[in-house]
Amino acid sequence: MNEQALITDAQGGNLDAFNTLVLHYQDSVFNTALRILGDEDQAADASQEAFISAFKSITSFRGGSFKAWLMRTVTNACYDELRRQKRRPTTPLEPDTDDGEEMDSPRWLADPNMTPAQQAEADEVEHAIQHCLNNLPLEFKTVVVMADIQGMDYTEVAASIRVPLGTIKSRLARARLRLRECLQGFAELLPASYRLTTDITQ
Amino acid sequence: MNERDLELLSSYLDGQLTPSDSARLESRLKSDGGLASTLDDLRAARTLLRQLPKRRAPRNFTLTRKMVGLNPPLPRSYPAFRFATVLATLLFFFTFGVNTLAPQLVQVPLFGMGGGAPDEPELFSAQAPALESAAATEAPAATEAPLESASDLAPLPTAMPPSADSARAVETPMTKVGEAENAGAADQPQVASEAPRPAPVIPSMWQSAFAVVAILGASLMALLRRSASNRWK
Numbered sequence: 001m002n003e004q005a006l007i008t009d010a011q012g013g014n015l016d017a018f019n020t021l022v023l024h025y026q027d028s029v030f031n032t033a034l035r036i037l038g039d040e041d042q043a044a045d046a047s048q049e050a051f052i053s054a055f056k057s058i059t060s061f062r063g064g065s066f067k068a069w070l071m072r073t074v075t076n077a078c079y080d081e082l083r084r085q086k087r088r089p090t091t092p093l094e095p096d097t098d099d100g101e102e103m104d105s106p107r108w109l110a111d112p113n114m115t116p117a118q119q120a121e122a123d124e125v126e127h128a129i130q131h132c133l134n135n136l137p138l139e140f141k142t143v144v145v146m147a148d149i150q151g152m153d154y155t156e157v158a159a160s161i162r163v164p165l166g167t168i169k170s171r172l173a174r175a176r177l178r179l180r181e182c183l184q185g186f187a188e189l190l191p192a193s194y195r196l197t198t199d200i201t202q
Numbered sequence: 203m204n205e206r207d208l209e210l211l212s213s214y215l216d217g218q219l220t221p222s223d224s225a226r227l228e229s230r231l232k233s234d235g236g237l238a239s240t241l242d243d244l245r246a247a248r249t250l251l252r253q254l255p256k257r258r259a260p261r262n263f264t265l266t267r268k269m270v271g272l273n274p275p276l277p278r279s280y281p282a283f284r285f286a287t288v289l290a291t292l293l294f295f296f297t298f299g300v301n302t303l304a305p306q307l308v309q310v311p312l313f314g315m316g317g318g319a320p321d322e323p324e325l326f327s328a329q330a331p332a333l334e335s336a337a338a339t340e341a342p343a344a345t346e347a348p349l350e351s352a353s354d355l356a357p358l359p360t361a362m363p364p365s366a367d368s369a370r371a372v373e374t375p376m377t378k379v380g381e382a383e384n385a386g387a388a389d390q391p392q393v394a395s396e397a398p399r400p401a402p403v404i405p406s407m408w409q410s411a412f413a414v415v416a417i418l419g420a421s422l423m424a425l426l427r428r429s430a431s432n433r434w435k
Contacts, residue, residue, distance in 0.1 A: 015272060019264040030259040044260050051263045055270050129250055147216075148251035154218060173212035173244075174205070180247045190250065 007066060010058050018055050025067065026051075028150060029074045035145045036078040038134045046081045050074040068152065068160040075142050075161060082138065125189050132182035140175035147172050203240055211241045215248060274430040280423065287419030294412035301402040301409070 001024060009017035029050055033043035054073045061069050133141055139161075146157045147168075154172075158165045183190065213219050214227050231238045267274075 013272070015265060015267060015270065022264050023262065026259040026263045027256060029263070031257055034257060035254075040257075040260065044263075047259065048263050051265060052269055055265055125250065126254060129254060144251065148248050149254055151252070154216070169209055169213050169218065170205070172216075173209040176212055176244050176247050177208055179251070180243045183247060183250070190246075 003066060007058070007061065010055065011061070015055070018058065021066070022051050025070055028067070029070060032071060032074050032145055032150055033078055035130070035133055035149055036075065036138075036141055037081060038130055042081055046077040047074060049080070050077040053077065064159060065156050068156040071146060071150065071152070071156075071160045072162070079138070125186070128183065128186040128189050129179075132179050132186075135182055136175055136178055140171050140178065143168055143171040144175040144179065148176075203236070207237065208240070211237070211244055215241070215245055274427075274433070276430050277426055280426055283419050283423050283426070287416055287423060290412045290415035290419060294409060294416055297404040297409045297412065300404055301406075304403045 001020065003021070003024075006017045006021050010021065026047065030043055030047045033046040033050070034040060037043050037046060050070070050073045053076070054070060057073075133145070136144065142161060143157060146152045146160060147154070152160070154165055154168050157172075158168045161168075163171075210219065210223070210227055214224060219227065231241060
């Protein structure tokens with residue numbers, strides 16, 4: 001696949017050329033959206049929106065890493081989706097008491113440990129990691145998804161989310177630390193070779 | 203563990219440190235068990251993330267032309283047809299407007315020029331037949347004086363042959379005056395019975411031509427669009 005030729009054709013309005021790029025990148029785009037949003041349906045919608053938006057603005061691509069440019073588009077689509085969810089939440093922000101009234105304190109929300117029911121559901125490593133990813137702040141999650149899941153290098157990630165390289169390094173380190181804290185709770189799920197060695201609470 | 207060390211370890215894992223920084227950190231790792239343990243944990247977390255199963259996209263995200271609002275490519279001659287159609291349409295309405303409004307605009311100065319009652323019959327005679335007949339149905343008292351003076355100025359020609367029109371003219375004094383004036387001015391008894399209809403400023407042949415061009419152009423544009431979208435499918 002001659003990526004540059006396809007991009008040039010797509011910039012000239014050739015939809016078939018763009019669709020060839022879509023087929024090449026759609027799994028990466030979908031996985032990025034899935035890890036950021038944590039929901040398959042929402043990730044599929046965000047991916048479709050991202051490709052539509054990418055085609056409409058492909059003339060603004062001025063060279064460099066096309067994958068990084070595409071990842072910026074999909075992260076923007078994910079941010080839009082998350083903003084939409086915030087505006088129209090589908091579940092109450094605070095749980096109801098037995099009397100049907102909202103609990104005064106949302107401390108349950110800050111609890112990093114899953115409830116027993118959630119624990120039972122997260123019986124696979126993937127679910128555990130996704131759970132930990134979902135607990136990360138959005139800016140950390142985006143960086144760790146791009147760098148560690150998509151395997152992009154620091155400069156690509158920096159170009160993709162338009163922040164300085166130093167910020168990428170800092171966010172990535174803190175994201176990994178938080179993931180490490182979270183994954184401590186799933187030690188029994190992890191393969192022996194990946195068991196975490198440090199008790200960070202000490 | 204301070205943030206600086208954490209950042210160093212993370213960058214070291216990804217091979218992002220300079221050789222000198224790497225060497226310095228490696229010497230610290232040998233002596234600091236906690237630092238080495240944290241490095242192992244970060245490495246394990248990173249490996250887990252990298253080994254997350256790659257999901258396949260649940261469907262193809264290829265785009266259709268409808269999704270991105272693309273229109274089929276039209277032939278190069280299309281803008282010329284569009285221009286001609288728009289121009290012909292505008293000209294058609296312009297000529298239509300000119301032909302409709304021009305006679306009325308010509309009459310406007312007549313109101314100001316005479317200024318008195320004696321000119322009123324002359325004014326009536328120049329107007330459209332519909333207006334003339336409407337005026338004729340008005341009360342005779344209102345038009346009596348001007349009629350008399352008008353008949354003095356332009357007496358009926360004695361040579362005018364009797365006809366149905368002239369018979370009708372006798373019934374209403376108003377039409378009588380108008381026809382008398384027309385007959386006197388043009389000296390043509392055959393035309394005298396008909397209301398004067400000014401010739402259009404722009405010949406109707408031009409109007410027809412503009413209308414034909416506009417209709418043909420619009421039809422051609424529709425055909426071109428349809429054939430282009432059929433070709434695209």
